[in-house]
Amino acid sequence: MCGITGIVSRVRTDIGKILVECSSKLTYRGYDSVGVAAVHNGTVDLRKDVGTIDMVDQQLGLSKMKGDRGIAQLRWATYGAPTRINAQPHFGCTEVFFGAHNGNLHNYYEYREHLIETGHIVRSENDGELCVHAVDKYYEETGNMFEAVRKSTRDLKGAFAYAVGRADEPEIYAVKMGSSLVAGVADTDTIVSSDLPSILPLTNRVIYLQDGEMIVLTPDSIKVYRVEDGKLLDRKPEVSNVDAHAAEKGGYPHFMLKEISEQPQVARDVLGVLQDAKSEDWLRLLEDAEKHYLVACGSSYNAGIVGTYYFNKLAGVPLIPTLGGQFGSMYANTLTEESLCILVSQSGETKDILNVLNHVQETGRGKTLGILNVIGSTLMFNANSFIPMACGYEVSVPATKTYFSQTIIFAYLATKLGERNGNLDPSEAKSVIKMLKEQLPYLAQQTIDKTGILAKNLATTLMDAPDLYCLGYGFTDGVAREGALKIKEICYNHCEGMYSSEFKHGPLSIVTEDYPVIFVTTTEDSWMVINHINEVACRGGRTIVVGEKEDKLQPYVQGKFDYLEVPKSNVLLNPLVDVIPLQLLSYYLSVDKGINPDLPRNLSKTLTVD
Numbered sequence: 001m002c003g004i005t006g007i008v009s010r011v012r013t014d015i016g017k018i019l020v021e022c023s024s025k026l027t028y029r030g031y032d033s034v035g036v037a038a039v040h041n042g043t044v045d046l047r048k049d050v051g052t053i054d055m056v057d058q059q060l061g062l063s064k065m066k067g068d069r070g071i072a073q074l075r076w077a078t079y080g081a082p083t084r085i086n087a088q089p090h091f092g093c094t095e096v097f098f099g100a101h102n103g104n105l106h107n108y109y110e111y112r113e114h115l116i117e118t119g120h121i122v123r124s125e126n127d128g129e130l131c132v133h134a135v136d137k138y139y140e141e142t143g144n145m146f147e148a149v150r151k152s153t154r155d156l157k158g159a160f161a162y163a164v165g166r167a168d169e170p171e172i173y174a175v176k177m178g179s180s181l182v183a184g185v186a187d188t189d190t191i192v193s194s195d196l197p198s199i200l201p202l203t204n205r206v207i208y209l210q211d212g213e214m215i216v217l218t219p220d221s222i223k224v225y226r227v228e229d230g231k232l233l234d235r236k237p238e239v240s241n242v243d244a245h246a247a248e249k250g251g252y253p254h255f256m257l258k259e260i261s262e263q264p265q266v267a268r269d270v271l272g273v274l275q276d277a278k279s280e281d282w283l284r285l286l287e288d289a290e291k292h293y294l295v296a297c298g299s300s301y302n303a304g305i306v307g308t309y310y311f312n313k314l315a316g317v318p319l320i321p322t323l324g325g326q327f328g329s330m331y332a333n334t335l336t337e338e339s340l341c342i343l344v345s346q347s348g349e350t351k352d353i354l355n356v357l358n359h360v361q362e363t364g365r366g367k368t369l370g371i372l373n374v375i376g377s378t379l380m381f382n383a384n385s386f387i388p389m390a391c392g393y394e395v396s397v398p399a400t401k402t403y404f405s406q407t408i409i410f411a412y413l414a415t416k417l418g419e420r421n422g423n424l425d426p427s428e429a430k431s432v433i434k435m436l437k438e439q440l441p442y443l444a445q446q447t448i449d450k451t452g453i454l455a456k457n458l459a460t461t462l463m464d465a466p467d468l469y470c471l472g473y474g475f476t477d478g479v480a481r482e483g484a485l486k487i488k489e490i491c492y493n494h495c496e497g498m499y500s501s502e503f504k505h506g507p508l509s510i511v512t513e514d515y516p517v518i519f520v521t522t523t524e525d526s527w528m529v530i531n532h533i534n535e536v537a538c539r540g541g542r543t544i545v546v547g548e549k550e551d552k553l554q555p556y557v558q559g560k561f562d563y564l565e566v567p568k569s570n571v572l573l574n575p576l577v578d579v580i581p582l583q584l585l586s587y588y589l590s591v592d593k594g595i596n597p598d599l600p601r602n603l604s605k606t607l608t609v610d
């Protein structure tokens with residue numbers, strides 16, 4: 001949530017242009033409002049408003065702003081409505097100080113009151129403004145920006161990062177206290193940002209900051225200090241090999257469609273990663289643990305549900321799936337030193353997940369294995385070990401290829417673990433791995449080709465469905481939840497994902513003539529799912545089936561496009577590919593409804609708040 005970018009340049013006089021170019025790469029973090037503060041000839045030009053960066057740029061000419069340094073911020077609203085006044089960056093009491101933050105201040109109410117009582121003019125209801133006032137306050141005391149930033153950071157409680165500057169000093173200062181921050185050094189510019197994509201247009205020489213560190217940007221250098229005692233740290237830039245063009249649409253109308261179509265390659269890449277030497281460490285962590293908690297949110301949690309079924313079937317090992325936000329009150333007291341928390345997070349920055357990571361580390365009860373996509377994320381640096389999802393950038397707000405990669409990781413780990421603990425004999429394990437490696441990428445491609453047009457046509461028939469259900473059974477439990485989440489998230493139709501045998505325990509009462517219910521099935525479970533389909537069909541409901549072609553399912557399909565038929569494969573591959581037609585269905589439904597699926601309203605891809 002929210003993205004900040006600060007740039008100091010030795011040669012530029014048109015800082016707005018590069019700030020817009022770089023910070024637009026963070027659009028997935030927030031698009032409620034946008035602002036740029038640029039310093040030109042000793043004065044700060046601050047322009048901001050509600051909307052996406054493209055809209056606000058067009059309206060206020062952000063990319064035409066003059067100056068040699070500045071800060072841009074893209075906001076996902078939490079404290080304060082998404083209005084112009086609450087948009088960031090903010091000034092301090094006077095227009096000398098400017099700054100912006102990402103994250104949340106937990107002492108917002110008390111600190112805001114304290115600042116107002118001590119004479120500060122706080123204009124907005126946004127907590128980011130308090131960071132700027134805090135620096136303003138301590139500058140008055142010390143007359144020194146470096147000390148003012150250090151002292152301010154001690155006052156501010158929560159998980160956040162902020163960047164701040166003064167009109168009459170050439171540096172920009174930034175601090176990391178729980179939210180991500182990366183810096184980069186280019187030939188004539190230095191840059192700090194919430195995430196790597198906005199650094200890459202300028203440079204691939206980067207430093208990942210750690211919590212409790214502050215950075216000072218001058219046109220020629222970046223220096224990292226410890227906030228606590230102001231000690232200069234020896235941090236050298238490393239070369240990032242992430243492809244700067246990965247965050248471009250490459251001819252697709254939306255990132256979401258591009259990312260869905262990348263899934264065959266994701267299968268190849270992630271299986272390559274899983275077969276390298278490091279997987280021995282991951283398997284040992286899994287083997288040595290006496291309890292396995294699976295902690296995730298949203299799509300990552302849905303993938304974890306699929307993983308729970310793989311672990312049961314292939315390894316005979318129970319995973320305890322839990323939402324990040326639930327873990328503390330539901331399971332924290334049951335942790336032992338032999339527990340393993342598998343923390344699944346695309347961004348590696350989700351606060352609900354980092355809370356669990358911190359709890360395990362602070363109590364020393366158990367170990368952590370991260371499954372993450374963003375290299376350089378807080379989860380990557382702090383988990384005992386981590387498995388990369390190997391997806392490259394996922395720019396679209398709805399998760400697609402990262403969910404797919406997560407489910408493959410679970411299928412792989414469960415197979416290898418099952419082989420080691422004797423739940424599978426070596427030849428069985430070998431044939432599952434062979435199937436994943438050799439068949440899955442092709443199967444994913446065939447599924448995209450085969451179901452794309454069906455999903456597109458089906459979407460047109462669901463435009464006016466105010467709500468619907470998406471039901472799964474056994475292995476497709478997590479798949480159905482994921483399909484429903486996609487439809488809710490980017491189409492704004494209410495869609496509930498649930499276990500199909502539970503539907504008769506209440507929700508069935510919603511079914512009237514033509515009420516749509518999607519059933520996702522594998523060939524192993526279709527005999528059971530038919531009962532659940534019948535319960536809907538005999539009440540006049542419209543049943544839509546996602547699964548392999550089976551003659552016994554055909555009679556339940558009424559419309560021309562109501563069978564999203566996936567290619568024939570194997571019961572272990574069905575749950576992996578069954579999600580693809582649901583991703584495509586949600587994509588086309590979203591586009592048909594005139595929604596931009598990449599930027600659904602009210603959302604952000606990286607949720608660094610509680």
Ligand code: F6R
Binds near residue numbers: 346347400
């Ligand atoms: C849905 C979606 C979200 C994320 C959730 C967790 O399409 O993207 O539900 O899955 O916010 O995010 P990560 O995986 O970054 O922890």
